Amino acid sequence: MHRVLQDFADPFYFRQVLPDIWSGFLINVHMMVIAEALVLVLALVLAIVRGLPGRGAKPFRGLAIVYTDFFRGTPLTIVAYAFILGVPGLRYAGISNYSNEVYGIMALTVVYTAYVTEVYRAGIESVHGSQRMAARSLGLSYGQAMRYVVLPQAIRRVVPPLLNDFIGLQKDTAIIGAIGVTEAAAQGQNFASSYFNFTGFLVGAVFFIYLTIPLARFTDHLIKQRELRERAAMV
Amino acid sequence: MNANGHFVALEGVTKRFGDLEVLRRVNLTVEEHNVVCLIGASGSGKSTLLRCINLLEKVDEGRIVVDGEEITNGQVDVNALRRKIGIVFQAYNLFPHMTVLQNVSLAPRKVRGLDRETSREVAMELLRRIGLEDKANEFPDRLSGGQQQRVAIARALAMNPRLLLLDEITSALDPQLVSEVLNLVRSLTEVGMTMIIATHEMTFAREVSDRVCFLDGGVIYEQGPPEQIFSNPSEPRTREFLARIIEAGRL
Ligand SMILES: Nc1ncnc2c1ncn2[C@@H]1O[C@H](COP(=O)(O)OP(=O)(O)O)[C@@H](O)[C@H]1O
Ligand SMILES: [Mg+2]
Numbered sequence: 001m002h003r004v005l006q007d008f009a010d011p012f013y014f015r016q017v018l019p020d021i022w023s024g025f026l027i028n029v030h031m032m033v034i035a036e037a038l039v040l041v042l043a044l045v046l047a048i049v050r051g052l053p054g055r056g057a058k059p060f061r062g063l064a065i066v067y068t069d070f071f072r073g074t075p076l077t078i079v080a081y082a083f084i085l086g087v088p089g090l091r092y093a094g095i096s097n098y099s100n101e102v103y104g105i106m107a108l109t110v111v112y113t114a115y116v117t118e119v120y121r122a123g124i125e126s127v128h129g130s131q132r133m134a135a136r137s138l139g140l141s142y143g144q145a146m147r148y149v150v151l152p153q154a155i156r157r158v159v160p161p162l163l164n165d166f167i168g169l170q171k172d173t174a175i176i177g178a179i180g181v182t183e184a185a186a187q188g189q190n191f192a193s194s195y196f197n198f199t200g201f202l203v204g205a206v207f208f209i210y211l212t213i214p215l216a217r218f219t220d221h222l223i224k225q226r227e228l229r230e231r232a233a234m235v
Numbered sequence: 236m237n238a239n240g241h242f243v244a245l246e247g248v249t250k251r252f253g254d255l256e257v258l259r260r261v262n263l264t265v266e267e268h269n270v271v272c273l274i275g276a277s278g279s280g281k282s283t284l285l286r287c288i289n290l291l292e293k294v295d296e297g298r299i300v301v302d303g304e305e306i307t308n309g310q311v312d313v314n315a316l317r318r319k320i321g322i323v324f325q326a327y328n329l330f331p332h333m334t335v336l337q338n339v340s341l342a343p344r345k346v347r348g349l350d351r352e353t354s355r356e357v358a359m360e361l362l363r364r365i366g367l368e369d370k371a372n373e374f375p376d377r378l379s380g381g382q383q384q385r386v387a388i389a390r391a392l393a394m395n396p397r398l399l400l401l402d403e404i405t406s407a408l409d410p411q412l413v414s415e416v417l418n419l420v421r422s423l424t425e426v427g428m429t430m431i432i433a434t435h436e437m438t439f440a441r442e443v444s445d446r447v448c449f450l451d452g453g454v455i456y457e458q459g460p461p462e463q464i465f466s467n468p469s470e471p472r473t474r475e476f477l478a479r480i481i482e483a484g485r486l
Binding site: 144 | 394
């Protein structure tokens with residue numbers, strides 16, 4: 001037990017490692033915030049495309065399905081390596097000379113957009129068809145019915161599962177360390193190999209937990225609130 | 236066959252869901268400022284008939300003319316047509332994420348293109364008319380069923396429709412809430428609103444209709460003035476249906 005404590009939570013190393021882990025963790029937060037903002041928008045676009053009616057939209061629906069199937073099934077590590085090794089090799093002036101952090105954000109965005117598209121889609125489908133019908137019968141176009149009637153209800157319903165996915169995204173920013181971004185986990189790794197001590201990992205873990213717990217509690221709170229509201233509407 | 240002079244004319248309208256023929260060669264005309272009631276058992280095709288008139292359903296055969304324009308030729312601007320035709324559903328279908336005022340002012344704003352202030356005034360005026368101005372800023376789930384249905388009617392009226400379709404608008408209501416909704420509809424007949432009303436409220440139908448149509452299995456079996464249909468129906472099926480209704484205490 002003493003050994004374990006010494007290896008993972010040594011007070012001496014703690015002070016030494018704290019600044020590095022902290023600066024690494026700021027990179028995690030940075031990647032997370034940008035990726036989440038992009039995912040929110042891109043996934044919404046994909047979910048809308050996936051639900052477009054009519055024969056003309058069929059190829060677009062198909063592309064959206066292929067996209068979500070492909071990236072939900074591919075491990076983030078592989079996507080991240082593909083970006084960092086593949087994209088610079090394209091020698092395409094626009095996107096081939098970014099930092100590893102940018103490629104990491106791209107990988108996170110691409111993968112989580114696939115997950116969150118499904119979340120949005122479930123929300124859109126959960127809005128009863130009679131709502132869309134009522135909107136259309138007032139003369140609103142398909143797009144207007146979507147924008148003013150369906151999406152506001154759908155998005156409200158998917159906030160909890162969406163936050164759950166974002167908790168996953170936050171943690172997965174650590175995977176980006178493997179492709180050479182010195183975020184918190186990579187800093188812990190560096191520290192461990194120089195000092196043969198793992199205190200850095202513990203510090204990193206605590207940072208992540210501090211970030212995740214409020215989000216998890218907030219999600220619980222939203223779920224409970226909705227249950228109460230639905231029960232109130234029933235009586 | 237032509238639709239001359241009729242405000243609404245259905246000619247040989249047939250509608251199928253798969254193999255099921257839900258409407259069979261329906262002919263029906265409605266004059267401006269008239270009220271036509273559709274009666275008939277559940278499943279006889281009343282809702283489908285109404286939904287075909289504002290193109291929520293596509294007819295398979297026959298044609299429908301509204302206000303001199305054929306709407307079933309696939310070339311009509313659906314959204315423009317629906318601006319002229321309001322529909323109110325059994326389940327109200329108010330938008331739960333919007334206040335009463337927002338429910339009523341949405342279409343004037345987004346479809347009629349009125350500015351925020353004007354659409355608000357239009358909506359408030361209607362809420363005053365239905366006696367619910369004090370509920371303007373409530374959400375629909377805070378209202379009784381009767382109040383919600385009155386708001387749904389106001390929402391349809393906010394588009395200034397030339398024709399109003401009412402689909403069993405009191406069937407989901409507790410009995411004590413029915414009359415407030417029917418009174419509102421009655422007030423619309425007084426101002427000459429053209430309406431097609433599917434209903435199980437026979438006393439009401441008898442009172443407000445210019446003509447009553449009895450549907451059975453997607454066919455209009457009999458139509459005529461209310462006195463004739465209710466007092467002296469010529470078809471045995473109409474008599475059977477009315478006898479069942481009387482038994483249920485609804486006439
Ligand atoms: N979308 C649909 N798909 C398949 N069948 C339908 C659909 N809508 C209605 N029907 C069928 O059409 C028939 C007429 O229904 P409806 O018009 O709702 O009758 P009513 O309003 O008189 O009760 C019923 O048999 C019903 O089951
Ligand atoms: Mg019906």
